Amino acid sequence: MLRRRPSLLIRPELDDRALHVTLTELRPAQQLHGLGAGRTRPLWEPVAALLRATGRDWDRRVHRISVLAGSLPPAVPQRWIAxxxxDADALVLQAFALSERAPAEGRAAAHRAEQACLRAARACPEDPTPWLALLSLLDAFAAPARYAVPVWTEAVDRAPWNRTAYHRLLRYLSPxxxxxxxxxxxxxxxxAARAPYGSPLVLLPVAARVELVAHRLRQDPLAAVGAGGHWHEPRAAVEVDAALTGWFHTPAAPHAEAVADLNVLAFALTRIRRPAEAAAVFHRIGRHMTxxxxxxxxxxxxxxxxxRDRSDDRHPT
Known part of the structure; x- marks a missing residue:
């Protein structure tokens, strides 16, 4: 009898169950135009409860706020602020949400978003999240890197080795x-060289190689035929080995965006044709594709x- 394969889960919240529950609870609000009709508590209360529970776990807070800002109807942070x-959490969420929307709304919106980021930073002086919202805003409006690096530094001064901060600047500095x-x-x-043992930042060179491939494909879509050559360079194997030994095989606790890093690592292992090691990574990924x-x-x-199916065959449940 054929075994039924579980469906994929492709969602911005990754494997964050509490965040998924909050987004699911608020989904009907989109049909209510954010007015909260028929609700017995404020529309923003589930978000406030989630962020209170997150506390000073900056890694998970950055992930949750960035996903909430891109997924919630604008009425939720607007009503919360009103x-x-x-409320410091409301100010940070609003700053991130305004930064997300500003590129579609123009320069005046960008100025409002910038002011919201700075206000949130004053309200939460220990929180890196407002600075990452500002970094996203600078990215969207193509500010030169000399303006972005000091903002990134403000974030990592507050949360050294924060995975999201490093990956956002990596994309900023990419071609x-x-x-x-x-x-x-x-x-x-x-x-990667400076990151502590067990840090997911040892994957940065692998992520950079992925960015390099994406850049070359954008330059010349026909280059897809030869894109695999980037993965056959000796340096690629060194980068992947470092990611395996320096993070994947360590006892480090899972971080908020571990699923994203696992997908990058699995992708790289399939490109360099190491199926046994790829199977172990896919087994940990489960259904969570990015x-x-x-x-x-x-x-x-x-x-x-x-x-993934090959990994199921190698790691039967």
Whole structure:
């Protein structure tokens, strides 16, 4: 009898169950235009409860606020601010939400978002999240890196080795962002070399290689035929080995965006044709596929399923 394969879960909250529950609870609010009709508590209360529970876990707070800002209807942070104008969590969420929307709304919106980020930073002086919201805003409006690096420094001064902070600056410095290949590779190598044992930042060079492939494919879509050559360079194997020994095989506790890093590592292992090690990574991923980096392939979901199913055969449950 054929074994039924579980469906994929592709969602921005990754494997964060509490965040998923909160987003699911608020989903009907989109049909209510954010007015909270028929509700017995404020529309923003589930978000406030989630962020209170998150506390000073900056890694998970950054992840949750960035996902909430991109997923919630604008009425939720707006109503929260109206009801609780000095609530620090509300101010941070509003800053991130305004930064997300500003590119579609123009320069005046960008100025409002910038002011919201700075206000949130004053309200939460120990929190790196407002500075990462400001970094996203600078990215969206193509500010030169000399303006972005001091903002990134404010974030990592508050949360050293924060995974999201490093990956956001990596994208900023990438040729698809506002930097160059040498900028990106140098930042990735230095970050990985300095990261403490067990830190997911040892994957930065692998993520940079993925960015390099994405850049080359954007330059010339026909280059997809030869894109695999980037993974056959000796340096690629060294980077992947470092990620395996320095993070994957360590007893480090899972971080908020571990699923994203596992997908990058699994992708790299499939590209360099190391199926046994890829199977172990897919086994840990389970159903949680991310769009990137699989979107670099002609059939992202089909390729992911192929390798995941091979991992199920190697690691039967």
């Amino acid at each position: 009801d609780r104008p000095d 698809r962002g506002h930097g160059t290949v040498p900028d990106m590779m140098d930042f990735a190598e230095q970050g 769009h990137h980096p699989w979107d670099l392939l002609p059939d992202p979901e089909g390729t992911f399923r192929y390798w």
